[in-house]
Amino acid sequence: MSNHPKNPVLFPYARDQGHLETDVVSTGDLPEAAVVENMMQKTYEMHVDLSEGTVASYIPKLAEADPGWFGLTLASATGSRFSSGDSQQEFSIQSIAKAFVYALVCDAVGHEEVRERIGVNNTGLPFNSVMAIELNEGHTMNPMVNAGALATTSLVSGSTWEEKWEFILQGLSAFAGRDLELDEGVYASEMETNMRNLSIARLLQSYGHITVDPARVTELYTRQCSLRVTTEDLAIMGATLANGGVHPITGTQVVGADVSRDVLSVMASTGMYEASGDWLFEIGMPGKSGVAGGIVTIAPGKGSLATFSPPLDPAGNSVRGIHATRHLSHKLGLNLFSSTARARQ
Numbered sequence: 456m457s458n459h460p461k462n463p464v465l466f467p468y469a470r471d472q473g474h475l476e477t478d479v480v481s482t483g484d485l486p487e488a489a490v491v492e493n494m495m496q497k498t499y500e501m502h503v504d505l506s507e508g509t510v511a512s513y514i515p516k517l518a519e520a521d522p523g524w525f526g527l528t529l530a531s532a533t534g535s536r537f538s539s540g541d542s543q544q545e546f547s548i549q550s551i552a553k554a555f556v557y558a559l560v561c562d563a564v565g566h567e568e569v570r571e572r573i574g575v576n577n578t579g580l581p582f583n584s585v586m587a588i589e590l591n592e593g594h595t596m597n598p599m600v601n602a603g604a605l606a607t608t609s610l611v612s613g614s615t616w617e618e619k620w621e622f623i624l625q626g627l628s629a630f631a632g633r634d635l636e637l638d639e640g641v642y643a644s645e646m647e648t649n650m651r652n653l654s655i656a657r658l659l660q661s662y663g664h665i666t667v668d669p670a671r672v673t674e675l676y677t678r679q680c681s682l683r684v685t686t687e688d689l690a691i692m693g694a695t696l697a698n699g700g701v702h703p704i705t706g707t708q709v710v711g712a713d714v715s716r717d718v719l720s721v722m723a724s725t726g727m728y729e730a731s732g733d734w735l736f737e738i739g740m741p742g743k744s745g746v747a748g749g750i751v752t753i754a755p756g757k758g759s760l761a762t763f764s765p766p767l768d769p770a771g772n773s774v775r776g777i778h779a780t781r782h783l784s785h786k787l788g789l790n791l792f793s794s795t796a797r798a799r800q
């Protein structure tokens with residue numbers, strides 16, 4: 456693998472000094488169950504009538520979504536779940552799969568290799584940007600936008616395409632703690648209108664960043680985007696990343712604790728595409744959105760919040776999801792950057 460073009464690493468510390476194990480981890484608990492339950496219900500009621508945003512239609516099947524759908528689930532790192540609204544409604548995971556496939560690939564291939572191949576810096580450009588590749592000498596910038604996600608999916612191990620798909624399906628199902636299923640309708644619909652992703656994959660091949668068949672990579676990537684989830688699934692998938700990579704209910708170590716930490720870092724800086732800075736400023740936690748209207752947000756050591764509502768803002772992030780997550784981040788004390796003054800000595 457190491458003969459391929461490497462992404463520039465602006466901070467070469469890890470490479471020069473070796474990989475550092477984390478020995479102090481963030482701790483703290485969510486407020487008590489009754490408070491969380493009440494807050495989930497209130498947050499639903501406060502935001503259900505918001506009418507801004509547009510349901511995605513560039514994948515024709517997604518346009519059939521009911522713009523009124525709104526579901527919320529908070530899963531604690533110890534496996535409790537609190538839901539309100541349409542938390543049982545299934546939808547396609549879309550770009551949220553990028554975070555979890557990245558985790559699986561990092562776990563299999565290793566931190567440094569993936570970092571040099573894929574990158575961890577924000578593009579400042581939309582998720583399906585071709586220009587971002589050209590502006591960066593053919594490199595992908597990060598795994599949370601399509602170029603880097605296609606390159607990440609191209610690294611999935613397996614000697615056949617069926618084996619590679621099994622790796623993704625089993626891995627994402629292990630994060631969810633149940634067997635996830637493909638939404639055949641969404642998959643077919645995106646495959647019919649997938650020229651842009653195919654072009655991105657071919658462009659990356661021309662630069663040596665994809666070294667297997669770009670058409671098959673695009674197919675595999677589109678499949679991972681078409682898996683069906685609910686907010687209950689997504690919250691528990693996120694809670695696994697909040698819990699050192701161990702599923703809070705099944706107890707399976709899905710990925711290493713170091714991998715979880717690394718995935719959350721890259722989600723924090725790039726998970727909401729060009730709006731990642733605004734997101735971090737308002738919400739203060741790593742998040743990842745998808746065009747079907749899902750968002751997963753992680754409070755390391757505490758748990759994860761998943762929201763679902765199809766109307767999106769111009770960057771492709773769910774409008775109700777952003778507002779509800781911001782509200783809950785404040786009300787439940789989840790912002791990673793908050794502190795209160797210590798007693799003076």
Ligand SMILES: NC(=O)CC[C@H](N)C(=O)O
Pocket residue numbers: 549550551582583601645652677680744745746747771
């Ligand atoms: N932002 C997204 O969720 C994009 C995912 C979608 N499958 C695409 O590649 O266009």
